[in-house]
Amino acid sequence: MPNNSNPIGVFDSGVGGLTVAGALLKRLPQESIVYFGDTARVPYGVKSTATIIEYAEQITAFLLNRRVKMLIVACNSMAAVAIDNIKNLSPYPVLDVIDAGAKLAAQKTLTGRIGIIGTPATINSGAYPQAIHSYKSDCCIHTQACPLFVPLVEEGWLDHIITRLTAQEYLQPLLEKQIDTLVLGCTHYPLLKPLLQEIVGEQVQLIDSADAMAQIAATVLEASGITNTNSTAPQHSFFVTDIPYRLRAVSALALGRVIEDLQLVKLSDIALVNTDDTSRE
Amino acid sequence: MPNNSNPIGVFDSGVGGLTVAGALLKRLPQESIVYFGDTARVPYGVKSTATIIEYAEQITAFLLNRRVKMLIVACNSMAAVAIDNIKNLSPYPVLDVIDAGAKLAAQKTLTGRIGIIGTPATINSGAYPQAIHSYKSDCCIHTQACPLFVPLVEEGWLDHIITRLTAQEYLQPLLEKQIDTLVLGCTHYPLLKPLLQEIVGEQVQLIDSADAMAQIAATVLEASGITNTNSTAPQHSFFVTDIPYRLRAVSALALGRVIEDLQLVKLSDIALVNTDDTSRE
Numbered sequence: 001m002p003n004n005s006n007p008i009g010v011f012d013s014g015v016g017g018l019t020v021a022g023a024l025l026k027r028l029p030q031e032s033i034v035y036f037g038d039t040a041r042v043p044y045g046v047k048s049t050a051t052i053i054e055y056a057e058q059i060t061a062f063l064l065n066r067r068v069k070m071l072i073v074a075c076n077s078m079a080a081v082a083i084d085n086i087k088n089l090s091p092y093p094v095l096d097v098i099d100a101g102a103k104l105a106a107q108k109t110l111t112g113r114i115g116i117i118g119t120p121a122t123i124n125s126g127a128y129p130q131a132i133h134s135y136k137s138d139c140c141i142h143t144q145a146c147p148l149f150v151p152l153v154e155e156g157w158l159d160h161i162i163t164r165l166t167a168q169e170y171l172q173p174l175l176e177k178q179i180d181t182l183v184l185g186c187t188h189y190p191l192l193k194p195l196l197q198e199i200v201g202e203q204v205q206l207i208d209s210a211d212a213m214a215q216i217a218a219t220v221l222e223a224s225g226i227t228n229t230n231s232t233a234p235q236h237s238f239f240v241t242d243i244p245y246r247l248r249a250v251s252a253l254a255l256g257r258v259i260e261d262l263q264l265v266k267l268s269d270i271a272l273v274n275t276d277d278t279s280r281e
Numbered sequence: 282m283p284n285n286s287n288p289i290g291v292f293d294s295g296v297g298g299l300t301v302a303g304a305l306l307k308r309l310p311q312e313s314i315v316y317f318g319d320t321a322r323v324p325y326g327v328k329s330t331a332t333i334i335e336y337a338e339q340i341t342a343f344l345l346n347r348r349v350k351m352l353i354v355a356c357n358s359m360a361a362v363a364i365d366n367i368k369n370l371s372p373y374p375v376l377d378v379i380d381a382g383a384k385l386a387a388q389k390t391l392t393g394r395i396g397i398i399g400t401p402a403t404i405n406s407g408a409y410p411q412a413i414h415s416y417k418s419d420c421c422i423h424t425q426a427c428p429l430f431v432p433l434v435e436e437g438w439l440d441h442i443i444t445r446l447t448a449q450e451y452l453q454p455l456l457e458k459q460i461d462t463l464v465l466g467c468t469h470y471p472l473l474k475p476l477l478q479e480i481v482g483e484q485v486q487l488i489d490s491a492d493a494m495a496q497i498a499a500t501v502l503e504a505s506g507i508t509n510t511n512s513t514a515p516q517h518s519f520f521v522t523d524i525p526y527r528l529r530a531v532s533a534l535a536l537g538r539v540i541e542d543l544q545l546v547k548l549s550d551i552a553l554v555n556t557d558d559t560s561r562e
Contacts, residue, residue, distance in 0.1 A: 039328075040322065040328065040332055041321065041322050046435070046525045046527070047320075047321065047523050047525045048523050048524050048525055051321055051523045051525075120527075147432065147435070147436055148429075148432055148433065148436055148443075150432075151428065151429055151431075151432040152429065154327070154428070155428050155429055161446065162429075162443055162446050162447050162450070165442065165443050165446065166443050169443070242328050242329055242332045243329050244327045244328045244329055244332075246327070246401075267548075267552070268552045271548070271549045271552060
C-alpha cells in the first residue's frame, strides 16, 4: 500500500496535460501532483505505436520511482496505444483521459451521434470509439484527425482567422453527420474551446476530458482508500525533458498559473530508469 | 585520410533535409550518402539550445561511426546553434545549409535588403544575419520565425488557402521592408516555393539552400581531394529514429523519390554512442 500523502503522477507528451493537472488542483486541492511532460520529444501524436509505447514505459518507470500512489495518463496518444503497457508496469491505479472522455460522451449524447477529434495517433488507434462503445453500444461515432491544432495552439493563435479556417475545414465532415456531442480528444484542444463552440454551434456539446478526469480521480482515490487526509500543504513538482520556445506561455495558458519550479530531466536519465527496481521500493 | 569511396553523412532533425540529399544525388551522382533523420525527436526548431547541441553531438558520433568522409548539416536549427560543437567532433569537413544559403543570398541581392524565414530556433540564434554579414557587410537583414510552416508541409497542405493566409501573415512585415531576396531558412520550406513565390512576387528571389549546398559540397570534395572516383555504383542508406505518420509521403515529396530501404535506429543506441571511440576507428 502506498502512503496516502504520496503524490498523483500525471504525465503527458508535453504541456497539454497541464489542462488535466489544472482540473485536478481545483477538484482535489489536498493532493500533491508530480507532473511529467516529455517536451523534448513532443509531439507524440505523429509518432509510431512502438515508439509511443517505449516512451510511455520510460515515463511510467520514472514516476513510479517518484513514489506516486496513482497514475493519470493525460496524453491521449499514450492512452490510445500504450495504456495496457502502462497498467502492466504499475501496481497502483492507472486512469486515462480517453476513458474519462468516452464515459462522459456516452452519458451526455442524446442522439448517439458523437464526433471525436484528436491527433493522428489517437484517431488511428480507434481507442475512443472502442471506449465509447464499452459504455454505450448504440451510438454512431465519427472521427477526424486534426494534426494542425497543436502547433496552432502552441503558436498562441487561439482566436485567429487561420485557426478558425483550419477548424472549419476539419469539423465540416463531422457537422455534416449531425453530431450532438464532440469529444476534444487531445489535451491541447480545451484551449480552443470558445472558437470550436462557435463553429459547431450551441446544439453540439463539447466534451473536455480534463474535468471528467478530475471527477473520476476523486472517485477512485476514495474507493481505493488512498485520499490524502494529511493536513500539511500539498507539494507539486513539474518535470520536463526540455524547456523550449514558448513553454512558459503555453504552460500558463493550460494550467491557469505560472509554474515557478520547473525541473529539467535529461532524456538519457529517463531511458536508463530500470523498471525492475520500482517494485522493490 | 578517409577512403574516397566513403559516404557523405547528411543529417537533419527529420525528413526536411531530404531536399538537400536530393540536390546532392543530382549534383554528385557518384557519391554515396548516409542520411540520418531524427524523426523521433523532430521538430528541433522549438527546442532549447542545450538540447539541440546534445542531439547534434549524438548524431555526429553516429555518422562518424558509419565512416563518413564529410558531414552536411541539413538542419537549419542544428546549424544555427550547434555547428561549432559538430566541427569540434569531426576530423572531416563539415558543411552546413546556413552558410550555403547565406553565401548565395549575399551574392544574389541587388538592393542589400534580405529577408530570412525559419524556425524560432534558427531565427532567434541570429546565425543567418551573422553568416550573411561575413560575406557582405553592407546589407539590411529582416527576419521572421514561421513555426507553422513545418506542420503545414507535413499535413501536405502545400497549396492550400490556410497555408496561403499563414504565409501572407508571416511575410507581410518582410514585404513592407521591400526585400529583394528571401532566404528559405528551413529545409521544409522549398516544398512551399511555388506558393511563397506567388506571395512575394517575381521581384523577390527565393534562396533555396539545397542547390547551393550541393554546389559547395562538390567544390569542397574536389579541393580536399576526396571526390569519389571509384566506378562502382554508390550505396545510399537512410536512417531514422521513428517511422511516423506521413513519413513516406513527406519523404517522397522532399527527396523526389520513394525510399525503399529506411532503417530504424533506437534513440537509446544513439544516446550511448561514444564519441571517443570514433577517433580510433
